[in-house]
Amino acid sequence: GENVEQHPSTLSVQEGDSAVIKCTYSDSASNYFPWYKQELGKRPQLIIDIRSNVGEKKDQRIAVTLNKTAKHFSLHITETQPEDSAVYFCAAPLYGGSQGNLIFGKGTKLSVKP
């Protein structure tokens, strides 16, 4: 089955610096990779996703890159701000039965220090 590894588990950066979180997956059939942000005590929210037919996608300060050959994808946050502090989860599909299900990484707790 699908195995999603996420690193690092915690990340501390200074405001204005960049942050990078990496996930690896095992199922070569995986074709959709979302990233969720969960602030303390709040719901997970989708912040960006990428499909396997592209290698990179950007949305303002957030970007995701995908390397299908190496089976890893990464979240890049530039010019970090204190409000970026949260737990970030990656996910990748596990296909079985009639549909697929998302398998989530364990999360990365990002702290942005002012």
Place this chain on the structure above:
Amino acid sequence: ETGVTQTPRHLVMGMTNKKSLKCEQHLGHNAMYWYKQSAKKPLELMFVYNFKEQTENNSVPSRFSPECPNSSHLFLHLHTLQPEDSALYLCASSQTDRIDQPQHFGDGTRLSIL
């Protein structure tokens, strides 16, 4: 955002009690999900419903019993739970149960088993 609403927000129950968690979505979606979120563990998918029909049961113990009377409402009936069932239970919805459909989460129910 109040698209997906979960009640109650907090629940404390004994191992012999019976209670129910409720989820309601106002997004016009047709798929609904239950996830379990435990400390230091990835989000775990429990159940998936698509157009009121259960399409996934991720080997969940029978002490958890889902119910989906219509595409807008999802319940999780709980009975004879164990201490290890203490966790945050998150409901989510998406347009359909296709894996590449963005999932919208509720705020969750924090469940504590005494």
